[in-house]
Amino acid sequence: MKILDVEQIRQLDKYTIANEPIAPIQLMERASQAFVDWFRMRFDALTPVKIFCGLGNNGGDGLAIARLLIQANYIVEVFVVRHAPRESDDFAHNHRRLKLLINPHYIEKPGDMPTLRQKDVVIDAILGSGISRPVEGIVKVVVEAINRAPAQVVAVDIASGLYANQPNQPGEVAVQPDYTVTFELPKLALLLPGNARWVGEWHMVDIGLHQRFIDQAPTPFYYTTDDEARLLLRRRDKFSHKGTFGHALLLVGSYGKMGAAVLAARACLRSGVGLLTVQVPHCGYEVLQTAVPEAMCRPDVNERVLTGPSEVDGPALADYSALGLGPGIGKAPETVRFLREVMTAFNRPMVIDADALNLIAEHRDLMGLLPENSILTPHPKEFERLTQRWQNDYDKLELLRDFAQRKQVIVVLKGAYTAVALPNGEVHFNSTGNPGMSTGGTGDVLTGVLTALLAQGYDPIEAAVLGVFAHGQAGDVAARERGQIGLTASDVVDGLRWD
Numbered sequence: 001m002k003i004l005d006v007e008q009i010r011q012l013d014k015y016t017i018a019n020e021p022i023a024p025i026q027l028m029e030r031a032s033q034a035f036v037d038w039f040r041m042r043f044d045a046l047t048p049v050k051i052f053c054g055l056g057n058n059g060g061d062g063l064a065i066a067r068l069l070i071q072a073n074y075i076v077e078v079f080v081v082r083h084a085p086r087e088s089d090d091f092a093h094n095h096r097r098l099k100l101l102i103n104p105h106y107i108e109k110p111g112d113m114p115t116l117r118q119k120d121v122v123i124d125a126i127l128g129s130g131i132s133r134p135v136e137g138i139v140k141v142v143v144e145a146i147n148r149a150p151a152q153v154v155a156v157d158i159a160s161g162l163y164a165n166q167p168n169q170p171g172e173v174a175v176q177p178d179y180t181v182t183f184e185l186p187k188l189a190l191l192l193p194g195n196a197r198w199v200g201e202w203h204m205v206d207i208g209l210h211q212r213f214i215d216q217a218p219t220p221f222y223y224t225t226d227d228e229a230r231l232l233l234r235r236r237d238k239f240s241h242k243g244t245f246g247h248a249l250l251l252v253g254s255y256g257k258m259g260a261a262v263l264a265a266r267a268c269l270r271s272g273v274g275l276l277t278v279q280v281p282h283c284g285y286e287v288l289q290t291a292v293p294e295a296m297c298r299p300d301v302n303e304r305v306l307t308g309p310s311e312v313d314g315p316a317l318a319d320y321s322a323l324g325l326g327p328g329i330g331k332a333p334e335t336v337r338f339l340r341e342v343m344t345a346f347n348r349p350m351v352i353d354a355d356a357l358n359l360i361a362e363h364r365d366l367m368g369l370l371p372e373n374s375i376l377t378p379h380p381k382e383f384e385r386l387t388q389r390w391q392n393d394y395d396k397l398e399l400l401r402d403f404a405q406r407k408q409v410i411v412v413l414k415g416a417y418t419a420v421a422l423p424n425g426e427v428h429f430n431s432t433g434n435p436g437m438s439t440g441g442t443g444d445v446l447t448g449v450l451t452a453l454l455a456q457g458y459d460p461i462e463a464a465v466l467g468v469f470a471h472g473q474a475g476d477v478a479a480r481e482r483g484q485i486g487l488t489a490s491d492v493v494d495g496l497r498w499d
């Protein structure tokens, strides 16, 4: 699903009005009805609702929502924040209609702000995607009072004061909602970690904007939906055999970090690889053979770290279908040498994670050896080591796009809404996963998943988008089974399903 910017959304609005065709006021009605449908599933009619409206179309939505909720027997009070002399036409229309049902209150000075109680639910319809400058004056007073109040807050489209696709400056004020109900498409701002308190839990509601415009609109930003991920998944052929699904090699683990090897190996097997060989330092041999009997083990001649040679014969490096390296390998000098050999000998896309990324950051010559279309899976700290510090999330996104394009690799920047940056400049934000996954080892699981997909012949871009989605989904399955807090990386492995 595409993520469009504010200007494109404005155009989309116009395009829908002209080509559906539909009157602007009807489009507002449809958006408001979609919000109300969502609202009624969350809050029953006994909930006291206080709706704060600005004077633009977001405020117009708020007034229409008020009318629809009153018609559904909710007890609604409306507060119009008079921050400007002008109001939008659709605001004015809905204002007239609402006044046939109730008298709104008007907030012009701080003393007009009502007291908000814990049982109230506030609907924030002061400003939407149309903001063009920081919140000040009476709007700021109201926003700050809403943020101090014990009431639950639901933002219409986007929290008042939050920019949809540019950074807010430090010190700027915006509503801090519990929920954001956004129209039609996700906004970039909803996906960025620095905005968490201005977003809350967000939901998307369909308001029937024109698909033809969306299909043609250029954007580098996408949000991976369930249906899109499912389309990438390949079915198994009736006459397939283990050779059909590739032979993967994982280079993982070191003394004290053999768990990373086990997790990556188990995830790789749970993601459909045909055959798996795991090379670990010698001390990991029994661990691997015991914990993951399905995998073949190639013990390194070195007791504690990976160096390359093994007393067990196996295919030449270049003969494996896919390679995944990094989890738990440490940063020993012998391992750096091995890494250099591997990256030279295996010149097809590989999965590179954890300490392999840290080593590349420390030994810049390795950067030049990255095979095109390799999948790098840094968490933010690892990405910073590969690049530089960033000012804000938007700056980070540009660094990410630039890195993926310059190095012609796929970068999976991990976290909530993991961002998969492609060599063509696109960024695909993931929609699955949960904070229960913020626990050691879940990244190692992802390395195993991605390596398995490459081994099965998935195109690296598809492997990255699908693998990240399935990994997050496995985390969601695990969280449903045992809650987020007690979730472990092994639970994520067990949650993997490919149907």
Ligand SMILES: NC(=O)C1=CN([C@@H]2O[C@H](COP(=O)(O)OP(=O)(O)OC[C@H]3O[C@@H](n4cnc5c(N)ncnc54)[C@H](OP(=O)(O)O)[C@@H]3O)[C@@H](O)[C@H]2O)[C@@H](O)CC1
Binding pocket: 009, 010, 012, 013, 027, 028, 031, 054, 055, 056, 057, 058, 059, 060, 061, 083, 084, 088, 126, 127, 128, 129, 130, 131, 132, 133, 134, 135, 136, 139, 156, 157, 158, 183, 184, 207
């Ligand atoms: N296509 C869709 O998805 C649909 C969208 N719809 C709804 O429309 C909303 C966008 O509406 P909008 O364009 O009227 O802007 P909105 O956010 O209400 O701001 C109002 C005006 O306030 C002003 N202003 C700016 N910054 C300010 C500030 N800091 N403090 C004070 N004032 C400030 C600025 O006017 P200015 O003063 O600059 O002339 C601005 O125009 C959208 O979020 C959704 O809810 C649905 O109804 C239908 C389908």
Ligand SMILES: Nc1ncnc2c1ncn2[C@@H]1O[C@H](COP(=O)(O)OP(=O)(O)O)[C@@H](O)[C@H]1O
Binding pocket: 354, 378, 379, 414, 415, 416, 417, 418, 432, 433, 434, 435, 436, 437, 438, 439, 440, 441, 442, 443, 444, 445, 446, 471, 472
């Ligand atoms: N809050 C979150 N929401 C969604 N996914 C998360 C969240 N926190 C962590 N994750 C996921 O968990 C994984 C953590 O990886 P990483 O930081 O490398 O951990 P480790 O190095 O311990 O394996 C990533 O795939 C990341 O996207």
Ligand SMILES: [K+]
Binding pocket: 058, 124, 125, 126, 127, 128, 155, 156, 157, 158, 159, 160
């Ligand atoms: K709003």
